[in-house]
Each structure stands twice: as C-alpha cells, then as structure tokens.
Amino acid sequence: MHVIPTAKTSSHLEVRKPRLWMPERVLFTPAALEESYGQKILERVESLNLPVEKLSRNRLTNLRGESDRETYNISKRTLAVVTAPPSSFKLSPIPPSADWQFHIAEGCPAHCQYCYLAGSLQGPPVIRVFANLPQILENLSAYLLPDKTTSFEVSCYTDPLGIEHLTGSLSECIRYFGTTENGHLRWVSKFDQVDELLDLPHNGHTRCRTSVNAAPVSSRFEGGTASVASRLQALRKLALPRTQGGGGYPVGLVIAPIMPIDNWTEHYTHLLDSMSEALDFECDLTFELISHRFTPGSKEVLQTWYPQSKLDMDEATRSVKRNKFGGTKYVYDADTMKKLRRFFEDEITKRFPQGRILYWT
Numbered sequence: 001m002h003v004i005p006t007a008k009t010s011s012h013l014e015v016r017k018p019r020l021w022m023p024e025r026v027l028f029t030p031a032a033l034e035e036s037y038g039q040k041i042l043e044r045v046e047s048l049n050l051p052v053e054k055l056s057r058n059r060l061t062n063l064r065g066e067s068d069r070e071t072y073n074i075s076k077r078t079l080a081v082v083t084a085p086p087s088s089f090k091l092s093p094i095p096p097s098a099d100w101q102f103h104i105a106e107g108c109p110a111h112c113q114y115c116y117l118a119g120s121l122q123g124p125p126v127i128r129v130f131a132n133l134p135q136i137l138e139n140l141s142a143y144l145l146p147d148k149t150t151s152f153e154v155s156c157y158t159d160p161l162g163i164e165h166l167t168g169s170l171s172e173c174i175r176y177f178g179t180t181e182n183g184h185l186r187w188v189s190k191f192d193q194v195d196e197l198l199d200l201p202h203n204g205h206t207r208c209r210t211s212v213n214a215a216p217v218s219s220r221f222e223g224g225t226a227s228v229a230s231r232l233q234a235l236r237k238l239a240l241p242r243t244q245g246g247g248g249y250p251v252g253l254v255i256a257p258i259m260p261i262d263n264w265t266e267h268y269t270h271l272l273d274s275m276s277e278a279l280d281f282e283c284d285l286t287f288e289l290i291s292h293r294f295t296p297g298s299k300e301v302l303q304t305w306y307p308q309s310k311l312d313m314d315e316a317t318r319s320v321k322r323n324k325f326g327g328t329k330y331v332y333d334a335d336t337m338k339k340l341r342r343f344f345e346d347e348i349t350k351r352f353p354q355g356r357i358l359y360w361t
C-alpha cells in the first residue's frame, strides 16, 4: 500500500474520490473474444459485475437512438470490445506531441463540450477498446530506431486512464515501453485513478500527463471527468519518487484548451498556483499549452452532442488558420494569442524554473 504525502490543496479546488466510469453495457465481438487479451478484459468486466453481451457478428449495431442526442447517450454508456482493423497498424505522425500515434481504444467516457474527438472519429461515440493489444504493441517495434529516442502518443483518440480499470491496456503499454531500448510513451488524462500504475516497471520511458484548466472552464465544460484538484493529486502521486511511495514517472501538465474567459488572468493564476502546490518537489516536468480552436466539422458534431452548450464557437470573432490539406481551423486572433502565450510562458517560468515548455499552439 502506498502512503503518499498529500500536497495541501487550494480551498477552491476540492479533491474527491477517484472517478470510475462504469458502462451500462459491455459488448464483445466474436473476434475480440478469440483474442487472449479479449479474454482478460472479459474477466475484468465480469469481476466488476458489468452486464456483458456477446455479439454474433463483428459489426456493432443497434447503437442509434431516435435522435442524435439519444445516440450520444446510448453510446457514452457503452463499452465495445473489438479488434483494431489492419489499417491501424500503419502509424501516423503526431507533431508536435510525439513522433507517432497509436491507439488502444477509440472514444472516451467523459463529456467535454469542446471534445477533441468530435469530428475526428466517425459514427456514434461508443467507447471501443481493442482486444488485439499484444499485436498492436508488437507492431510498434517496426517504428523504433536503434540509436534515437522515438516517442509514441497513445491518447489521441481516447482517455486511456478513464478506461484503465476496465481494460488494463495502459499498464500493458507502460510495461512494454519499459522494456524497449529507447521507445518513449506519452499519455494524457482528465481522470485520477492512478494507484495501479505506481509500481509498474516503466524504466523512465513513460511520461504521464494530466490535462488541466481554469475552474470556470473545467466546471462548465468538462462533464464526467475528475476534478482538477484530483487530477493534480494524481499527477503528484505519479511524479513522487518511489522512495516516497510515488511512481517516479516523468510527468507533464497540458493546459488545454486555454480560453480568454472573463478575468482569465485571475482564474489561470489560481490554476498555476494549485499546480505549484501539487508539484512542490523536484521532478521531470513538461508543459504543453494549447489554445482553444475548432473546425467546421467539430463544431457541427459538438452542437449535436451538446445543443445547450455555452461554449464560444463564433467564427466571426476568430482568425482562420488553413493547413496544407485545405482544412480550416478557427483560432483566437494574433493579439489575443500573443497575450495568452506571454502570460503562460512568464508565469510557468517563474513558478517552475526546471520545467520545460514543449510548445504553444
């Protein structure tokens, strides 16, 4: 058992018990049940007394409700254990976060009204986890270079910690990267149940990150997640040295999506203060700073998922950014971006002289 010295927390951020998502339905395809890792997931969900349905075909059907909203509600309560298709074995780069991305699942049980997955994943937002995990990991070796660190991001299409109690897949990834010569894993989460990760043989090859935001953004727009205070305490546990009962991991803070809400300097100053309270010891720490943006596609999906949302997605107040494939993104104007960037870079450098800011976007 770990006895962890707890950092004092700011009174405006209360720590609650770990947030565990329990699906109302767990579907297994026949192909997933043929996989030995699929059987391990079956054991886990059965031990949690979750209702299991073994499908007769590999296709997921009957997930649509009578409206988009109902489809959303059904999907976000459903875990589907499937096999990753052969196409997913060809990895894509993911700058600026890592060299490559790979996926152990697609979909997330939380309800963030700005969700990054909107517009990226097709179909109902059911949470699909991949039973052919050993093959997914084995495939990574083809991307590892003998004489250079290669980094892999595993949280582009899911929150891997949010489903870890049901799958164990994140732990498997951490163990795998611990055995590689110079493969490095990166994951990020808005959940907080990290106790099972603390003793894993990670060999310093996994950077655990938590995604945080100012209290008004988090409380208004991040449904179904752990509180920011709990996420920070979880990161503290991961970062503390093993001799103090922690995980001894390299860690990171992802401040995202940054929004110039009313009194933003005051709210983000509170956040930065609670970050320094939680990490009041020396550790290997990075920062990633991501301002809010949306695309025409993500806006359309988010409006069907969260029709009452007060999230600002007014194109008229934004600047347009085009990528080389002709895609359009709406970002804040140059002056706002400059002010935000300067504030975060100055305040982080002041509080965390050892921390490294990896990028601002």
Ligand code: SF4
Binding pocket: 107, 108, 109, 110, 111, 112, 114, 115, 116, 117, 157, 158, 159, 190, 225
């Ligand atoms: S935690 Fe991330 S992936 Fe999950 S709903 Fe929120 S933004 Fe989307």
